[in-house]
Amino acid sequence: MKISYLGPIGTNCYEVATLYNDGQDNELIPAKTITEAITLLLENKVDECVVPIENSIKGTVLETLDNIFENEEIFIKKELINNINHCLLGFPNNHSNIVYSHAQAIGQCKKYIYNNLKSYEVVEVESTAEGAQIVSDTKQGLCISSKICAELYNLDIIDENIQDRNNNQTRFFVLSKNKEHINTNVKVSMVFSTKHIPGALYQILGLLNTFEINMTKIESRPSEKQLGDYWFWIDTTIDELNKKTDVFFEILNTKCSYFRILGIY
Numbered sequence: 364m365k366i367s368y369l370g371p372i373g374t375n376c377y378e379v380a381t382l383y384n385d386g387q388d389n390e391l392i393p394a395k396t397i398t399e400a401i402t403l404l405l406e407n408k409v410d411e412c413v414v415p416i417e418n419s420i421k422g423t424v425l426e427t428l429d430n431i432f433e434n435e436e437i438f439i440k441k442e443l444i445n446n447i448n449h450c451l452l453g454f455p456n457n458h459s460n461i462v463y464s465h466a467q468a469i470g471q472c473k474k475y476i477y478n479n480l481k482s483y484e485v486v487e488v489e490s491t492a493e494g495a496q497i498v499s500d501t502k503q504g505l506c507i508s509s510k511i512c513a514e515l516y517n518l519d520i521i522d523e524n525i526q527d528r529n530n531n532q533t534r535f536f537v538l539s540k541n542k543e544h545i546n547t548n549v550k551v552s553m554v555f556s557t558k559h560i561p562g563a564l565y566q567i568l569g570l571l572n573t574f575e576i577n578m579t580k581i582e583s584r585p586s587e588k589q590l591g592d593y594w595f596w597i598d599t600t601i602d603e604l605n606k607k608t609d610v611f612f613e614i615l616n617t618k619c620s621y622f623r624i625l626g627i628y
Contacts, residue, residue, distance in 0.1 A: 364387075364389045364390070364410045364411065365389065365390045365392055365408070365409040365410050365411075366380055366383070366384065366389050366390070366391055366392065366409060366410065366411045366412065366413060367391075367392045367393075367394050367399075367400040367401075367403040367404060367408075367409040367411075367412045367413070368380040368391060368392070368393060368394065368400055368412070368413040368414070369393075369394060369396070369397050369400055369413075369414060369415065369489075369490055370393020370394055370395065370490065370492065371393050371490065371492045371493060371496060372393060372492065372515060373491070373492035373495060373496075373508070373509065373511050373512040373515045373516070374490045374491055374492040374509075375415070375445060375447055375491065375509060375533060376413055376414065376415060376490075376535065377391070377393070377492065377511075378445065378509070378511060379413055379443050379445050379535045380413040382443070382445075383413060383441075383443060383537060392408075392409055395489055396426070396489055397414050397415070397424070397426045397427050397430065398426060398430055400412050400413075400414055401414065401427075401430045401431075401434070401437070401538065404437060404538055404539075404540065405434060405436065405437065405540075407540075410539070411440065411537055411538065411539050412437075412537070412538040412539075413443075413535055413536070413537055413538075414427045414535065414536055414538065415427060415467070415533050415534070415535050415536075416428065416442075416534050416535060416536045417533070417534040417580075418447070418467055418471065418531070418532070418533045418534075419528070419530065419531060419532045419533070420470065420471045420526070420527060420528055420531055421467050421470040421471055423582055424467065425584075427536070428582070428584060428596065429584065431536075431538070431554075431625060432554055432584065432594055432596075435623065436540055437538050437539070437540055438538065438539055438540070438541070438542050438543075438625065438626045439536050439537070439538060439552055439625050439626025439628050440536075440537045440538065440539040440541070440543060440626065440628060441536070441537040441628050442534055442535065442536055442537075442550065442628060443534070443535045443536075443537065444532055444533070444534050444535070445532065445533055445535065446531070446532055447471070447526065447531045447532060447533050448509070448510070448523070448524050448526065448531070449468055449471060449472055449491075449507050449508070449509070449524070449525050449526045449531075450507070450508060450509060450510055450512075450513060450520050450521075450522065450523050450524075450525065451475075451505055451506075451507060451520075451521040451522040451523075451525055452495055452498065452505065452506050452507075452508050452512060452513050452516075452518040452519065452520060452521065453498055453504065453505040453506065453518060453519060453521055454498070454502055454518065454519060455519060457503065457504065457505060458503075459503035459504045460482055460483045460484060460504075461483060461484045461486055461503070461504035461505070462476070462480055462483045462484070462485055462486070462504060462505045462506060462507060463486050463487075463488050463493075463494030463495075463497050463498060463504060463505070463506040463507075464485075464487070464488065464491055464494045464506055464507035464508065465487065465488060465489065465490050465491050465493075465494070466487045467533075468491050468507045468508070469485055469487065469507065471526045471527060471531055472507055472525050472526055472527060473527060474527045475522075475525040475526075475527070479522075480505075483505070486504075491506070491507065491508040491509060491512065492508065492509075492512050492515075494506035494507065494508055495508040495512035495513075495515070495516045495518060496516060498516070498518060499516035499517060499518060505521065506518070507525065510523075536626075544604075544626070544627030544628065545627065545628070546603060546604045547602065547603050547604075548600075548602060548603075549600070549601050549604065549627050549628065550579075550598060550599065550600055550601075550626075550627075550628055551598070551599045551600075551601055551624060551626070551627050552596065552597070552598050552599075552624070552625040552626050552628075553596070553597050553599070553615075553622070553623065553624050553625060554594050554595065554596050554597075554621075554622075554623050554625055555567065555594070555595055555597075555615065555619040555621060555622045555623070556586060556592065556593065556594050556595065556619060556620050556621040557595070557618075557619060557620060558618075558619075558620050563618075564595070566618060567595075567615065567618060567619065570611060570614060570615060570618070571599065574607065574608070574610075574611040576599050576600075576601055576608075576611065577599060577600045577601075578597055578598070578599050579598045579599065579600055580596070580597060580598035581595060581596070581597045581598075582595070582596045582597075583595050583596075584596070594621070596625075604627070612624070
């Protein structure tokens with residue numbers, strides 16, 4: 364089996380994909396961007412895809428969210444949560460006031476950058492590992508990356524655990540084109556849009572209360588159809604899928620102008 368992930372080797376996504384692989388004889392395929400990793404899945408060049416979806420400090424990874432919204436043939440197979448510890452990497456006697464990293468990592472280390480790297484130009488790249496690769500190749504600048512990247516790209520660890528909060532975690536999805544799910548102790552992710560009538564969203568959320576379904580996340584995104592038209596993403600936890608939950612999904616479908624189950628995992 365082939366699994367794509369946001370590369371190159373050394374990213375947090377690589378680490379999670381490696382843990383997910385867990386010694387199995389699967390081929391890990393690095394992609395330059397999240398969209399490219401998902402496109403490889405859509406084009407049947409890989410069987411599964413591992414991508415970040417949400418960080419405890421900076422919130423949702425919109426590139427992943429939008430790709431899932433826009434492509435109905437992919438499903439969420441599994442979620443994986445990884446602790447994220449950022450390091451400042453580079454070479455001794457560096458004379459270039461540039462620091463490279465991914466936008467999410469930069470956002471997760473805002474306070475550290477403000478307090479310690481005020482004179483540095485912060486340059487966004489496609490991944491934390493790409494930043495390490497640039498510093499390794501050019502022997503100039505610094506990067507915010509991981510301990511794994513320090514080893515892979517022969518960089519010194521200048522400082523460790525520089526994220527704004529110690530409980531920094533990122534949630535990752537394993538995406539697949541195969542619709543598989545379990546029936547007990549599950550998470551269900553859904554996307555829907557409401558009819559433009561008073562109280563439409565309230566009615567949808569009221570169904571969660573009626574059927575005693577716990578909602579753990581809600582987020583809105585523009586549908587890109589017209590101004591003021593939105594999709595809503597909700598995550599729920601359900602003890603058991605049964606006839607009662609089937610009725611819930613059926614009613615939800617009738618009350619929404621658009622409804623889709625993104626994954627049961």
